[in-house]
Amino acid sequence: WAKADGRARWTLFDPERNAHRMTRQALSRTLRSAVERGEFALEYQPLVGMEDGQVRGVEALVRWHHPQFGTLAPNRFIALAEEDGSIVQLGRWVLATACRQARRWHLEHPGVPPLFVSVNVAVRQLWDSDLVADVAAVLAETGLPPHLLQLELTESAVMGSAGRPLQVLQALSDMGVHIAIDDFGTGYSNLAYLSRLPVKVLKLDGAFVRGFPYEDTGGPAGPADEVIVEALVKLAHRLGITVTAECVETTGQAARLRRIGCDTGQGWLYSRPVTPDRISALLAAGCPQP
Ligand code: C2E
Ligand code: MG
Numbered sequence: 001w002a003k004a005d006g007r008a009r010w011t012l013f014d015p016e017r018n019a020h021r022m023t024r025q026a027l028s029r030t031l032r033s034a035v036e037r038g039e040f041a042l043e044y045q046p047l048v049g050m051e052d053g054q055v056r057g058v059e060a061l062v063r064w065h066h067p068q069f070g071t072l073a074p075n076r077f078i079a080l081a082e083e084d085g086s087i088v089q090l091g092r093w094v095l096a097t098a099c100r101q102a103r104r105w106h107l108e109h110p111g112v113p114p115l116f117v118s119v120n121v122a123v124r125q126l127w128d129s130d131l132v133a134d135v136a137a138v139l140a141e142t143g144l145p146p147h148l149l150q151l152e153l154t155e156s157a158v159m160g161s162a163g164r165p166l167q168v169l170q171a172l173s174d175m176g177v178h179i180a181i182d183d184f185g186t187g188y189s190n191l192a193y194l195s196r197l198p199v200k201v202l203k204l205d206g207a208f209v210r211g212f213p214y215e216d217t218g219g220p221a222g223p224a225d226e227v228i229v230e231a232l233v234k235l236a237h238r239l240g241i242t243v244t245a246e247c248v249e250t251t252g253q254a255a256r257l258r259r260i261g262c263d264t265g266q267g268w269l270y271s272r273p274v275t276p277d278r279i280s281a282l283l284a285a286g287c288p289q290p
């Protein structure tokens with residue numbers, strides 16, 4: 001009982017924990033109006049062809065420039081936004097901003113193969129908003145070709161999808177938009193099931209890549225992770241699905257992923273998420289290597 005008592009007191013009086021709770025409350029209070037105040041911004045992280053190292057597309061990643069707490073990463077507020085429903089408005093802003101930016105890049109750099117833009121979509125956007133209408137509207141407004149828009153959903157958002165989520169995915173796919181499964185391998189990875197959904201791309205979770213040896217020693221067969229990834233990539237390809245590896249940080253990891261047959265990679269080895277002007281500079285240089 002002494003322990004339980006101690007825990008209880010710690011819970012009540014720990015100042016750090018209390019500050020954390022107050023920050024959380026302050027964030028959720030200001031979240032709803034933050035879109036209108038223009039406090040969100042997007043960074044873009046290159047997605048690179050494993051074979052040639054060329055940028056094929058970029059993933060849009062949201063940041064919150066909070067007047068009180070400074071720049072916040074999405075892990076500080078996306079879950080909150082999903083809880084209170086403000087993700088619908090935020091998600092709409094992210095989608096429109098990313099599509100407009102992509103189209104601007106295409107028009108400003110006609111000599112470079114057009115980049116696709118990949119946008120994260122929260123499960124609640126499948127349920128609580130008319131995502132299909134939003135996407136159709138933004139494609140019409142911007143003139144962005146549908147195949148240059150990729151939408152990333154997590155496994156848990158689409159697994160077991162029946163009814164509405166499946167209809168939404170199908171309608172988006174029928175429009176020509178590409179559907180990607182984000183953080184693949186962290187949930188109930190059922191590729192057989194996924195093959196029945198209109199999925200174009202699997203994004204292998206960073207946990208797989210992290211399991212790879214740090215340096216490529218060219219030694220004997222790698223650990224279990226590598227065997228599993230190789231099998232996953234083969235199966236995905238047989239199903240007509242391409243594979244992107246997340247969190248590629250070393251040349252050794254990249255070499256292994258390339259050998260295994262991953263199509264594209266994303267990670268600090270190539271580039272961190274950057275502001276849009278950095279992508280513009282890359283395109284202006286003509287040869288889109290990050
Ligand atoms: P995600 O979609 O899996 O995005 C990849 C995350 O991994 C990003 O974190 C990126 O900065 C980070 N990352 C990229 N390369 C590396 C690497 O080599 N090593 C390591 N350690 N990390 C790397 P970020 O920007 O903090 O975003 C975190 C998550 O927040 C995203 O994970 C996504 O689930 C969510 N998110 C971001 N933007 C949005 C958005 O606009 N809408 C929604 N619904 N979720 C978003
Ligand atoms: Mg993502």
Ligand code: MG
Nearest residue numbers: 182183203246
């Ligand atoms: Mg991811």
Ligand code: MG
Nearest residue numbers: 183205206246
């Ligand atoms: Mg991830």
